[in-house]
Amino acid sequence: MTGGALSSFLRVLQYMLLVGSGLIAVKLYTTGLHRKYRIFFAYFLFRVPNSLWPLLLPASSVAYFWAFVYTGPLVLIFYILMVRELYHLVLEDYRGLQTAGRYAMYLSLAGAVAISILALLPKFTPTMTQSSKGLFLVSAAERGVDTALAVFIILLLALLSRYPIQLRRNVRVQAVIYSIFFLSSTMVLLARMVLGKQSVATLNAASSVISVCSIFAWLVMLSPEGERAPQRRTDARAKNEQRLLLQLEELNAALLRVSRSKIG
Amino acid sequence: MILLTLIATAALALIAAAVILVRKLSGVDQSLPVTAEWISDLSTEQYRPMMRLLDSTDIQFLRDQPGYTRAMEAQLRRQRVQVFRGYLRSLNADFRRVSMALKILMTHSEKDRGDLASVLMHQELLFLTGMISIHCRLALYRWGLCTVDVTGLVRIFDQMRNELCSLVPSTLPTAA
Numbered sequence: 001m002t003g004g005a006l007s008s009f010l011r012v013l014q015y016m017l018l019v020g021s022g023l024i025a026v027k028l029y030t031t032g033l034h035r036k037y038r039i040f041f042a043y044f045l046f047r048v049p050n051s052l053w054p055l056l057l058p059a060s061s062v063a064y065f066w067a068f069v070y071t072g073p074l075v076l077i078f079y080i081l082m083v084r085e086l087y088h089l090v091l092e093d094y095r096g097l098q099t100a101g102r103y104a105m106y107l108s109l110a111g112a113v114a115i116s117i118l119a120l121l122p123k124f125t126p127t128m129t130q131s132s133k134g135l136f137l138v139s140a141a142e143r144g145v146d147t148a149l150a151v152f153i154i155l156l157l158a159l160l161s162r163y164p165i166q167l168r169r170n171v172r173v174q175a176v177i178y179s180i181f182f183l184s185s186t187m188v189l190l191a192r193m194v195l196g197k198q199s200v201a202t203l204n205a206a207s208s209v210i211s212v213c214s215i216f217a218w219l220v221m222l223s224p225e226g227e228r229a230p231q232r233r234t235d236a237r238a239k240n241e242q243r244l245l246l247q248l249e250e251l252n253a254a255l256l257r258v259s260r261s262k263i264g
Numbered sequence: 265m266i267l268l269t270l271i272a273t274a275a276l277a278l279i280a281a282a283v284i285l286v287r288k289l290s291g292v293d294q295s296l297p298v299t300a301e302w303i304s305d306l307s308t309e310q311y312r313p314m315m316r317l318l319d320s321t322d323i324q325f326l327r328d329q330p331g332y333t334r335a336m337e338a339q340l341r342r343q344r345v346q347v348f349r350g351y352l353r354s355l356n357a358d359f360r361r362v363s364m365a366l367k368i369l370m371t372h373s374e375k376d377r378g379d380l381a382s383v384l385m386h387q388e389l390l391f392l393t394g395m396i397s398i399h400c401r402l403a404l405y406r407w408g409l410c411t412v413d414v415t416g417l418v419r420i421f422d423q424m425r426n427e428l429c430s431l432v433p434s435t436l437p438t439a440a
Contacts, residue, residue: 096373100381154278157285163367167289179282183275194268 006201011055013208018051020215024222031224033170039085040174043078050075072138076145083149083178089171090160093229097163108155116148143189150182170226177217184210303365303429306358308422311414314351317344318405318412341406348412352398355421359391362424369431383427391420 025044028034034041050071057064091101153175167175188207192200326332326340366384370377394417404410 094371095375096370096377097381098376099378100370100384103381103385150278154282154285157282157289161285161288163371164364165289165371167286169290172286172290176282176286180279183278187272187275190271191268194265 006205010201010205010208013205013212014051014055016212017208017215018048018055020212020219021047021051024215024219027219027222033222033224033227036089036227037085037170037174037222039078039081043082046074046078069138072142076141079145079149079182083152086153086171086174086178087156089174090156090167093168094163094165097160097165100163101160104156104159107159108152111155112148112152115151116144139189139192143186146182146186146189150179150186153179153182166229168227168229170222173218173221173226177214177221181210181214302361306362306425306429308418308425311351311355311418311421314348314355315414315418317348317351318414320411337408338406341408345402345406348402348414352395352414355417356395359421359424362421362428363388365428366424366431380427383424387420387424387427391417391424394420 021044025041025048028037028041028044053067053071054064057067087101087105091097094101157175185207188203188210191206192203195203322344323337323340326337363384366380370380370384398412398414398417401410401412405412
């Protein structure tokens with residue numbers, strides 16, 4: 001692909017990001033999902049103007065540079081809050097697992113931080129200009145946060161998969177798309193660092209393609225039906241399970257009554 | 265470029281892991297592995313023979329017999345290890361079922377069960393390290409280099425079993 005064609009392709013992708021972000025915000029609002037996915041909804045409200053300025057400002061201008069440097073950390077804060085929201089949604093239906101979930105979160109966080117530190121090993125070189133250092137800092141922070149969030153989600157899922165829990169479809173969709181999105185972003189940022197300046201345009205296009213795919217996957221796959229709790233099977237074995245569950249529920253109620261009477 | 269390929273492979277593996285884990289959490293093929301009867305029948309009695317299976321007195325007895333050869337001892341050790349591994353698999357399966365029963369209890373609780381979470385995590389970690397240690401010692405036992413003591417592992421299982429039994433009162437009906 002020639003430089004001109006790549007530039008046009010990139011512009012088309014930026015328009016798609018803008019439209020896709022707007023459509024997700026509208027879909028979340030009209031379906032009422034914005035009440036449940038508040039941070040996710042807020043991110044797409046922020047994303048609409050954040051997808052607009054790259055279309056209006058020339059990429060070589062000073063204004064573009066400062067817009068990039070100032071909005072970069074905001075995007076990262078949104079990413080962290082979105083994953084925090086996902087963590088709460090995962091455990092929403094399971095009050096009995098709050099402490100177990102917290103243990104899983106601490107372990108996942110420790111693993112995620114350790115791995116993201118490895119991804120941040122490349123450092124400043126003394127010959128860097130001030131603006132290069134600024135760009136490097138934003139890029140390094142993005143790489144570290146993206147890696148940490150992806151690893152955090154995967155470790156959390158791995159630890160929780162040891163419990164007999166079923167996640168709602170929307171939560172599963174969020175977990176998979178976040179993992180793919182964050183890992184792909186990390187890959188693009190690492191490739192940009194390894195391959196150098198000559199491949200920046202191609203990698204920017206790759207990054208935009210990933211964002212567009214993620215946005216359209218969210219747009220298609222998130223739905224009010226995805227909030228329904230998964231249905232259980234009704235075969236003979238499920239009846240046995242049902243009987244045991246009734247026992248366990250009765251037991252939990254008894255324990256709760258005892259603990260309340262002790263407190264009282 | 266090699267570094268980039270390695271990182272890309274790792275990223276793809278992580279994405280695959282995320283998809284598999286999410287599929288597992290979709291509950292497509294999940295079933296509860298215990299019944300109320302199974303909980304009430306649970307006992308460490310069946311593991312009593314396992315505790316003396318690798319006792320050195322049997323080997324010593326064989327050595328004292330006329331016609332003893334090293335090949336006979338090696339064969340005895342091999343057979344005992346084989347039987348012992350069968351018991352270990354059964355112990356592991358029972359431990360997992362007890363853990364799962366406690367997890368079901370936590371999952372269906374309306375109140376945070378931090379007490380159970382701590383016990384479960386601690387005992388699972390102890391059981392895992394105990395199991396690894398037993399397997400290592402078992403490999404050495406085959407060559408006559410060490411003995412194997414499984415009482416610690418059975419004790420951990422028994423503690424978990426007691427935890428479960430104390431939570432499931434006998435006054436509750438066990439059959440529908």
